[in-house]
Amino acid sequence: xxxxxxxxxxxxxxxxxxxxxxxxxxxxxxxxxxxxxxxxxxxxxxxxxxxxxxxxxxxxxxxxxxxxxxxxxxxxxxxxxxxxxxxxxxxxxxxxxxx
Amino acid sequence: xxxxxxxxxxxxxxxxxxxxxxxxxxxxxxxxxxxxxxxxxxxxxxxxxxxxxxxxxxxxxxxxxxxxxxxxxxxxxxxxxxxxxxxxxxxxxxxxxxxxxxxxxxxxxxxxxxxxxxxxxxxxxxxxxxxxxxxxxxxxxxxxxxxxxxxxxxxxxxxxxxxxxxxxxxxxxxxxxxxxxxxxxxxxxxxxxxxxxxxxxxxxxxxxxxxxxxxxxxxxxxxxxxxxxxxxxxxxxxxxxxxxxxxxxxxxxxxxxxxxxxxxxxxxxxxxxxxxxxxxxxxxxxxxxxxxxxxxxxxxxxxxxxxxxxxxxxxxxxxxxxxxxxxxxxxxxxxxxxxxxxxxxxxxxxxxxxxxxxxxxxxxxxxxxxxxxxxxxxxxxxxxxxxxxxxxxxxxxxxxxxxxxxxxxxxxxxxxxxxxxxxxxxxxxxxxxxxxxxxxxxxxxxxxxxxxxxxxxxxxxxxxxxxxxxxxxxxxxxxxxxxxxxxxxxxxxxxxxxxxxxxxxxxxxxxxxxxxxxxxxxxxxxxxxxxxxxxxxxxxxxxxxxxxxxxxxxxxxxxxxxxxxxxxxxxxxxxxxxxxxxxxxxxxxxxxxxxxx
Numbered sequence: 001x002x003x004x005x006x007x008x009x010x011x012x013x014x015x016x017x018x019x020x021x022x023x024x025x026x027x028x029x030x031x032x033x034x035x036x037x038x039x040x041x042x043x044x045x046x047x048x049x050x051x052x053x054x055x056x057x058x059x060x061x062x063x064x065x066x067x068x069x070x071x072x073x074x075x076x077x078x079x080x081x082x083x084x085x086x087x088x089x090x091x092x093x094x095x096x097x098x099x
Numbered sequence: 100x101x102x103x104x105x106x107x108x109x110x111x112x113x114x115x116x117x118x119x120x121x122x123x124x125x126x127x128x129x130x131x132x133x134x135x136x137x138x139x140x141x142x143x144x145x146x147x148x149x150x151x152x153x154x155x156x157x158x159x160x161x162x163x164x165x166x167x168x169x170x171x172x173x174x175x176x177x178x179x180x181x182x183x184x185x186x187x188x189x190x191x192x193x194x195x196x197x198x199x200x201x202x203x204x205x206x207x208x209x210x211x212x213x214x215x216x217x218x219x220x221x222x223x224x225x226x227x228x229x230x231x232x233x234x235x236x237x238x239x240x241x242x243x244x245x246x247x248x249x250x251x252x253x254x255x256x257x258x259x260x261x262x263x264x265x266x267x268x269x270x271x272x273x274x275x276x277x278x279x280x281x282x283x284x285x286x287x288x289x290x291x292x293x294x295x296x297x298x299x300x301x302x303x304x305x306x307x308x309x310x311x312x313x314x315x316x317x318x319x320x321x322x323x324x325x326x327x328x329x330x331x332x333x334x335x336x337x338x339x340x341x342x343x344x345x346x347x348x349x350x351x352x353x354x355x356x357x358x359x360x361x362x363x364x365x366x367x368x369x370x371x372x373x374x375x376x377x378x379x380x381x382x383x384x385x386x387x388x389x390x391x392x393x394x395x396x397x398x399x400x401x402x403x404x405x406x407x408x409x410x411x412x413x414x415x416x417x418x419x420x421x422x423x424x425x426x427x428x429x430x431x432x433x434x435x436x437x438x439x440x441x442x443x444x445x446x447x448x449x450x451x452x453x454x455x456x457x458x459x460x461x462x463x464x465x466x467x468x469x470x471x472x473x474x475x476x477x478x479x480x481x482x483x484x485x486x487x488x489x490x491x492x493x494x495x496x497x498x499x500x501x502x503x504x505x506x507x508x509x510x511x512x513x514x515x516x517x518x519x520x521x522x523x524x525x526x527x528x529x530x531x532x533x534x535x536x537x538x539x540x541x542x543x544x545x546x547x548x549x550x551x552x553x554x555x556x557x558x559x560x561x562x563x564x565x566x567x568x569x570x571x572x573x574x575x576x577x578x579x580x581x582x583x584x585x586x587x588x589x590x591x592x593x594x595x596x597x598x599x600x601x602x603x604x605x606x607x608x609x610x611x612x613x614x615x616x617x618x619x620x621x622x623x624x625x626x627x628x629x630x631x632x633x634x635x636x637x638x639x640x641x642x643x644x645x646x647x648x649x650x651x652x653x654x655x656x657x658x659x660x661x662x663x664x665x666x667x668x669x670x671x672x673x674x675x676x677x678x679x680x681x682x683x684x685x686x687x688x689x690x691x692x693x694x695x696x
Contacts, residue, residue: 029315032324036159036314039325043162043268047181047242050164054175054275061174063279063346070354070678 154316157323158331160268161310165291166337168284168298168305171379171564174346175275176284177298177391179291179307182271183245185209186235189227191263197256198227201263204255205236208248238289239271270307272298278390280349282408283342283383283508283562286391295394295406297562300509301340304566304573310334338566338573343379348372351678352382356652359671360386362694363635364658369409371545372675375646377577378549378558380506385409411504411511414538415653418622419474419664420636421500421534421544423551426471427584427592428494429482437468437591441478448477454525456480456533468595472603474619476533483532488522491531497557497583498547500539504560507575514539534622544638545651547583552593552616552640552649555584597643604665605637607688608673615641615676617650619664624655632656635667641676650675670694 058064139147168177185205192198202223206216219236226234240248245266252264272287285296292306293299313329316322352370360368372382389397389405397405407413429435442448444463449455456476462469470478483491495501501514516537517527530536539547542560550557559578566573584592596616599605604619617639625632635654640646652668652675661667666688673686688694 028326029324032315032326033322035325036323039312040159043181044242046162050178050180054178057173057175058275061276061346062172063174063276063350066347066350066678067354 154318156313156329157316158311158313159323161312161331161334162268162270163307163309163334163336164270165272165287165307166301166305166566166568167339168301169339169341170280170344170346170349171342172346176280176342176346177272177274179270179272181242182238182269183240183242184235184267184269185237185240185245185248186233186265186267187223187226188232188263188265189223189234190230190232192227192260195224195227197260198223201252201256201260202236204251205248205264208244208251209237209240211237233265238269241271269309272391274391276346277392278388279346279353280344280383281388281391282385282406283344284391286394289395295391296408296508297340297342300507301563301566304338304340307337308335336568338568340566341564343374343377343381343561343564344383345381348382348675348679349384351675352650353384353386353388355671355674355678356384356386358674359652359654359667362659363654363661363667365635365654365667366656366658367409368652368654368671369413369541370650370652370671370675371410371541372679373545373549373560373649375549375553375640375649377561378546379561379564379577381648383408383410383562408508408510409653409655410541411506411508412540414512414514414540415624415634416535416538416622417544418534418620418634418636419476419479420548420618420620420638420651421537421539422471422474422479422532422620423592423596423618424494424498424500424547425479425482425486425491425532426467426595427551427588428490428497429467429486430591431584431588432486432490434485435467435482437466437595439467440464441467441470441481442475445477448480450480450484450529451525454480454529456529468598471595471618472598472601474599474604479532480529483528484524486528486532488519488524488528491528492516492519492522494583495531495537497581498550499557499580500543500547501537502543504540504542504546506542506560507563511542512540514543534620541651541653545649548618548638548640548651549649550581550583552589552596552646554586555582555589557581557583593640593643593646596640600639604663605639605669607686607691607693608637608665608669609687610673610677610682611684611690613641613676613680613682614643615639615673616643617669617672619669621662621664633662635662635664637664637668637672639672639676641680648676648679 162181165179167175169175187201189198192201199220202220206219211219223234249264252261270291272291274284283296285298286294287298288294293302298305310332312331314323315326315329352372356368356370368386370382370384371380373379374381385408387405394402435441442465444461446461447455447457458475458477462473465473465475465478467478495516501516503511503513527536546557546560557580559580561575561577563575565575593616596618597614599618600609600616605617617637620636622634623630623632624634633656635657636652638649638651640649650672652671654667657667670686670688677686
């Protein structure tokens with residue numbers, strides 16, 4: 001192989017390798033940007049899941065059910081005491097009240 | 100060979116000079132460059148390398164969360180959520196007008212007060228003049244507000260200005276249940292470090308470590324991207340803590356305590372519910388309480404009043420609620436029998452002609468059992484004298500009274516009693532036998548009462564069940580402190596205390612179709628025993644035959660018509676038991692309309 005031909009092949013090889021190196025570097029940056037975006041979104045999504053868990057937790061909480069039950073009971077008691085007053089020893093009736 | 104022309108020699112000479120000049124110039128240039136390279140690469144290597152790194156490398160925070168606090172039935176009472184710190188980079192802005200405009204836009208969305216807004220503008224302008232890279236405007240901004248700010252800035256300004264808006268990821272503590280369990284859970288400061296309650300005690304478990312992630316930046320410093328070779332520090336979440344608290348029981352106790360406090364016009368109140376078989380605290384309430392979400396907004400005086408966890412921080416002379424312990428100790432040592440006639444009747448008696456003790460009512464001759472359920476000071480003082488100071492001290496030790504329980508909360512008071520050398524057999528022993536001259540915390544009293552009725556096992560009160568982080572777990576086991584009495588004596592005590600609710604000072608608390616026992620107490624807590632300030636207490640266990648829970652409620656300084664423990668604290672206890680066991684029908688005093696104050 002003549003030196004000119006060898007030099008030509010080497011130049012082309014160098015061009016291809018250089019081009020590939022640039023291409024991969026650019027791709028690496030693009031991937032890095034995408035990964036960075038996903039990592040940033042991850043924290044937000046995790047937080048959203050945690051907030052949804054809080055909402056769900058509130059919906060199924062025994063303490064809130066208990067409060068709801070007490071409110072219903074108070075309403076029922078008030079109604080019953082209004083309809084059927086409790087007689088007192090002095091002849092009057094007890095005031096309506098909850099609990 | 101032809102001779103050279105006459106004008107060739109000067110040309111050659113000139114060319115040589117020019118060549119020399121060029122070579123000399125090039126040598127100087129390259130020599131200068133070599134020197135500069137030596138300066139940059141060798142002498143100033145560290146400095147320039149750092150500047151270079153700073154231009155293309157940066158670090159982003161990695162989000163981590165402080166641990167959750169949950170009840171045993173999985174209700175979340177404290178959690179950290181994502182929040183942002185909002186600031187500006189004045190270096191990226193072109194004029195003072197732009198700085199002011201940007202800060203005003205942020206302040207408008209955040210609805211900052213005029214004073215805070217002016218302060219932020221002043222600091223931003225100072226930062227602009229001094230070429231600062233970051234000026235903080237607000238902290239703990241939630242995600243929605245942060246998005247609103249970005250949107251407002253994008254609408255009003257160019258992309259260059261938007262780049263000057265800095266958003267730093269962080270976390271903010273929220274308490275989804277508001278004031279439920281407030282003084283127990285506590286609160287964190289603005290930096291997320293515990294400063295009250297469990298948040299403070301469990302700081303080493305709950306605390307998180309935010310990480311950092313190295314990123315690369317482009318020449319404009321705007322684009323930040325991940326690079327696989329970059330290093331970083333992993334974030335570590337805090338441990339989640341699971342309490343022994345039952346949210347339903349806590350709700351019941353807090354509601355009934357608040358209702359009782361309003362009805363009997365008390366200055367303060369507290370309540371504890373404990374699991375008889377483990378010493379687990381099912382509910383723990385102190386009234387008035389606070390909402391940890393609003394903690395920093397209360398006026399200082401109001402905050403000081405609300406922040407106190409009276410269950411562990413206060414020491415009281417307990418009054419008659421100590422009598423069952425004295426009675427049990429006298430029975431244990433064979434110094435009395437349940438049917439022994441202790442007192443012939445009357446409302447006053449002077450021991451050794453000097454120490455005068457008074458009862459509220461004359462109920463005629465009293466057996467030991469009747470003295471207990473009618474809460475006779477004279478009867479119990481007789482037992483106290485029979486026991487003597489050594490045995491009374493032994494009793495206090497055995498039941499853990501005046502000794503810190505070791506609860507996992509900060510600020511527990513130890514309780515106090517008189518030094519044995521200064522203990523007067525006549526005065527101190529008599530006083531202690533009906534609950535004076537000794538100061539105990541409500542938690543000590545509740546744990547001791549549990550031992551009295553649960554078969555004789557004194558448990559250490561447990562508030563934290565376990566801590567978890569991923570698959571790892573730290574269990575806080577149930578701990579037995581001692582066995583002050585045996586199971587038979589405990590059964591006797593339950594029978595006697597049941598009669599308190601059947602015939603004694605708690606007879607108006609009786610629930611239809613459900614049996615529970617207890618003991619009332621009323622003590623004068625005014626300075627100098629002025630008979631104006633009382634502590635009304637009631638301790639109870641339920642169900643009577645096989646106790647599952649013990650309840651203690653204490654009300655400080657009732658200002659209504661009634662102040663006795665059976666009438667002020669008792670109804671709260673009865674309502675707690677009624678609601679917990681879903682008993683149909685109200686306590687006797689409600690059924691008969693006697694609970695109006």
